[in-house]
Structure formats: C-alpha cells, structure tokens
Amino acid sequence: MKKFISLLLIVFIHGCFLQTALAQEERKALVPLPSADDFSRGKDGWSFGLGLGIEYETAYEGSDEFGFEVDPAGAVQWRRGDDIFFWAGEALGWRGLRADTWLLEALVGFDEGREESDSKKGYLDGLGDNDEGFELVLQARRAFDADWRYWLVGRVVTGGNGNLGLFGVGRRFGDKVDGSGSEINLVVVYHDSKFANKDFGINAQQAAASGLNETSLGGGIRSFGINYDYRYFINDNWRIFGEVLYEHFTSDVRASPIARSNYEAEVGVGILYVF
Template structure:
C-alpha cells in the first residue's frame, strides 16, 4: 500500500488554530497538507521540482530486515484552479479540491512486486517473484473546516493483485497554509483474500520449494497504522521533508510464515528543489 515513512526528524507540534478567513487569504497550496506535493505556488500552469531522499525501511511486507534506500522526489505538475494533474515517479494522477473541504484524488501507479532477493537472509527463497502490475488508487479526504485542521480519509487500491482499503482520521499542526508544517494520520487497513495472499500467502508449490507451511489467507482486517509527514520551506526554491510510518499487523496476518515481524516501519528525509 504504499505504504509507514523521518530520519530523526523532530516532531513539531503546534496547536494554534487560525480563523478560516485568514486561511483563505494566505493559502497558496491546493490544500495546506504537508503530505500533498504542490509546487505551483498558487499559480495556474506548469510546475516542476526535483529532489532525493533517503529511507530506512522494512525490506518487504512482514519482514524483520531493514535497509537504507535512496529515493527520487519531486515531479511534474499542471494546475488549473482547484485541479492538479501530476506525474511523479511511477505514478500519474489527478487531485481536485471541491467546496474547500473535499479533496479527491485518482492515480495509476506501478507495483514492483516482491523478489526473493528482497530478503538478504534468504527467508523468501523458494517463493519466487510476485507479479508486477499497475494499480488504481482512489482517495478522498473530508475536512471538518476550510482550515484543514482535522479530516477523515478513505482510500481504495485495486488491480490485478486484489483490493485494499483504508479509513482513518488526520490532524494538521502548524500555522501556515502553504503546505508546510506537519500532520498525523491514523488509519485502519483492510484487504481481500487475493491481496492478502499476494503479500502473505504460500501456495503448495511454494511450500514444497521453500519449506514454509502452505498458507491460504482470508480477507478482512489487515493492520492499524499511523504516519507522520513534515515539510519545511527553506526558501522559495528549497524544501525539506520528512516522513515516518508504523503499521501493526492483525493477528491473522501475523500467522503467516512470511510475517517474521509484527509490524512494518519506515522513516525518511529528503530535499526538493522547485524550479
């Protein structure tokens, strides 16, 4: 899913509430959320940003191995009013703001799957490689007010490897409305049996090759997660961002021999230059 990311990034907790009128006067981002990239500076037309980050993350779903990975950041965007079309990494999508309190998003992304080599300790030997493929992600957020201090979030991920959904709540910290500051989301995650078996299932053939017990996963509750996003504008061009994520798996998921850990975790930090 895609899935808990802040390399020693300090949690900046600000609780000042600004009036909605002031929010409308000073807001340049589509929505003032650090988790939403917006390089437009409030202007219509094209915008472009480029950067990189480093992440310390779980090697694969259910792994107890961790490693560092360099990730590109930034992307290409085109904005017109309250609509933004974007291309970032292996995803292309659209997001739109409606009635100041509804944010809708749709994107098509590429899932790289899982390889046996993802486990340096050989825990995936014999399981083969899981299928790569494209996924459709549909998401909406409903703010309680135009200042986007609190909101509800829902997301559906669907594709050839099954379906995943989440529902949760979020809270924004900080005083600015330009997309800087920090936010926290708490979500409950659910999957169908096909998606569950993609990450945690073991077929009879895989069992014979790996020595792990055959496992047929059912659908239902997958995990509870919390993620944190931080963004700071150093100047007009440079941004620093941080992310942290923790996802605790359900008891059903933890019964899979692939789930060597009870959780997935990820922390990262990076820089973006806006042209």
C-alpha cells in the first residue's frame, strides 16, 4: 500500500510539473522582453489586445512644461512561428526572431510633428507647426544568450525630416518567458543636422516672427538616455504595463532657445485586455 501511495504521489507531482511546463511553453513569448508586446500566448494566428494608458510627459522636445495625456493602447497581431506582424496605433510593422539571439524589427509609423499650441505658455509662438510625415524605423537587438538576459540594441529612424540613430545595452529582470517582468536600457542617441533642426533649429523667418535667435545645429550626439519597461500579468487576459523614460540633452542641443530644459522625461502606466 505504501508503495502504491508513493507511486500515486510521484505520478501526481510529475503531472503537475508537466502541466506547468506545458502551460509555460504555450505562453512563451517570441522573446521574453516586456518592451516587445506579444499577445499570441505562443500560438500561431491572430491575437488582439486593447486597453488604455495615461502618460505624464514633456509637452514637446526640450520643453519645461509637463502634462497628462490619455491614449488607447494595444495592437492587432498575427504570428507565424518566429515572426509577428502587427498594427499598433499609428504604426504598421513586423518583428522576427532569428537564431534565438537576434530580434529584428521594421515598421512604418506616423510622426504628428509639433504645433505652436503645444506650449501653453507661448514659447513656440512664431515658430509655426512642424510638418507631419511617415517614418521608417529599423531596429535590431542581439542577445548574449538565448534567455535574453543582456543584449545590444541599435535603431535607425529615417524619413522626410531627417535621420536619427540609437545604440545601447539592455538588461532583463525576472525569470518568466511569457513577456512579463521588467527591463532597462541605456542608450546614446545621434541625429543628423536635418533632424536636429526639425526640433531645435530656428531659421531667419522663424527668428523674425518669434523674437528668438536664429539657430542652426549640426549632426552628432543628441542625448544620453535610460528607459525602464514593466509588464505584469494579472491573469490570462488582463495585463498591467508601465514605462519610465529620461533623456538628457547634450550641450549643442541645450544651446538652442527652444530647449528650455536639459532633459525630456515621461512616465506612463496602463492596462490591457488580451482577447
């Protein structure tokens, strides 16, 4: 009898571990990174997440004014193996995992530009509105091993308003492979002269209308930044997310009259329902 009971206990414990392992495998994300949304639960086909986020952020690049903004959150995704195609807000893109340690991503997004009214104190009066337009974003992350504990990241943003590049290192916290947990990235941001002057340049016409000094920037290092992403899964459907971002501008950028602050910052939280 004792042997029979022991055998039942062994079968029960083995079954529990097997179910846990299968459940974890079913919920395995493309990569276990909180910043890479994956609603697929490890399965091929369509998936959909919908929610709401609230952000407290600077009003525009270089602003010393802060405000709250409420935005919809989520995406429509289609997964096939190690590839996910997605539509998230104003972005349409693809990300794919290669050789377990390369995460590649390409998307087309919409840049809403900057408006004079973004400054409630009138600091942008006379500068006019920046042009809206589409941007192409290409990103690659190279992990040091398959568990994605540490990685290198590179990103290029290009469009009609110039080019921006980013290079940095990242670290993941937590042991789950479903995309929950947290991560932190340290980055250096570069821009060319066209992109720099889009945000911080003042031409002769703008100088005459605004009373600010005419300013022209060259390309180079734009800023040093740090960002933190967090994901918590309440259950199989409900998820909480959060993000903190800090970007410190270099002296060339801070010399522009538009840069009324030495940094840009953002804090955001939200909730998602995954169907």
